[in-house]
Amino acid sequence: MQTDSEVLPQRSGGLDICALIEQHEGRNYELHAEHINPANVRTLQTIGFDRCYVRGEGPYLWDIEGTKYLDFLSGYGVFGLGRNHPDVRRVLIDFLNTDYPSLVKMEAPMLSGLLAQELKKRMPNQLDMVFFGNSGADGVETAIKYAKCATGKPGIIYCEKAFHGLTSGALSLNGDENFRSGFAPFMPDCRAIPFNDLEALEAELLKGDVAGFIVEPVQGKGVNIPSPGYLYEAAALCHKHGALFIDDEVQTGMGRAGRFLAIEHEGEIDPDIVILSKALSGGYIPISAVLCKKWIHDKVFSSMQRSVVHSSTFSQGNFAMAAGLAALDVIDRYDLIAKAEKLGDFLGHALQAMIPRFEFLHEVRWRGLMMGIEFGPPHSLGLKTAWKLIHTMDKSLFPQAAIIPLLDKHHIITQIAGHHIDVIKLLPPLVISEDDVQWFLGAFEDVLIQMHRFPGPAWDVLTDIGRMALTHRAR
Secondary structure, three states, rough: OOOHOOOOOOOOEOOOOOHHHHHHHOOHHHHHHHHHHHHHHHHHHOOOOOOOOEEEEOEEEEEOOEEEEEOOOOOHOOOOOEEOOOHHHHHHHHOOOOOOOOOOOOOHHHHHHHHHHHHHHHHOOOOOOOEOOHHHHHHHHHHHHHHHHHHHHHHHEEEEEOOOOHHHHHHHOOOOOHHHHHHOOOOOOOOEOOOOOHHHHHOOOOOOOOEEEEEEEEEEOOOOOOOOHHHHHHHHHHHHOEEEEEEOOOOOOOOOOOOOOHHHHHHOOOEEEEEEEEHHHOOOOEEEEEEEEHHHHHHHHHOOOOOOOOOOOOOOOHHHHHHHHHHHHHHHOHHHHHHHHHHHHHHHHHHHHHHHHHHOOEEEEOOOOOOEEEEEEOOOOHHHHHHHHHHHHHHOOOOOHHHHHHHOOEEEEOOOOOOOOEEEEEEOOOHHHHHHHHHHHHHHHHHHHHHHHOHHHHHHHHHHHHHHHHHHHOO
């Protein structure tokens, strides 16, 4: 029998969603522990990230207690335009009010054609055809199928430390064993090579069975940036050996890297397939886009009988298409690509200037507003002891000394850039201001000062977390 708290509140016309939110406000972690993912709840509670957010606007979030946060994670890059951008919201409200049909399926939707047209204008080369899906991983699955069908070859080459999604095919191209563990066997003929290594790429291409090489122009795990010319030469090698060059711009695209595509930092370049997602809808609805050359498309959809050989139920949904068109308009009208480059350089150079002052701070890497801050071993004896102690406990633990106080004391949300690496990652929305950058710089400087005091509160927190991790592994 349902209790009063389990009955969905009603208003004239049905469910009262505002009343439902108010009725259960603050129960986030209780509900997730019971119904969604208790392991993740324990993780968030352990590092103090178990906040209940109730409002989002631009680069800011507010929790249930009214505390304002600066979001330098932006939903892993989904909120490139910030949260609840008013211009995108206005377009979506206008669209909903038209009662326009969607997903008729036995038709050719107009809005998807218009969004495809706009995306093609922004490509660095001639990419003629567009497929719309629902997520970055969905886009990667599409690219895998296209590459195999177009070339008639089975092999897909990817890079060590790569992240292309967590669906079964995309997981076969994942360079992190922490994500792969327990899900084998993987798709055959998928082989990893070191990032930034043209010789290793050519050695695989010479085997003659490679359909495509998929690469992130900036690796998300670690924020690893390629050497100048690497991507250009990699594309040339692929074309020389009859393989497709697949540019995964799921996180780096839509202006984040200070160009519409991060690969444009290489100058004139010729990808065969480009994958977009995350920020494409302004954060309002899942969407992805795969752009490819016409000859590839013609191999896949080679006849009327094969005209729907690759499809997806929610592909080309008009709500998503309207959001995509609005997001592109916002990027253009507010000149957000140039802003990402300018503020990224301002933030990156300011962080680099801190390196001589702080032993733990080793390197800062960035493209636009995608940034990695890497820590490394100190030289003084006391800090060396602290470094060794924490890494003995857990190789992924040390960056928590930065992200926990950034959240707890300074109300800034960041993330660790991957497993077993000492890098924190910044993905702020493209709509941040110089004041927001200064907020982060002041907070990060304070955090670094505390990290360099050993023993001290920062180390006490890490030691407690490390002990919990060791206890859990011993069970």
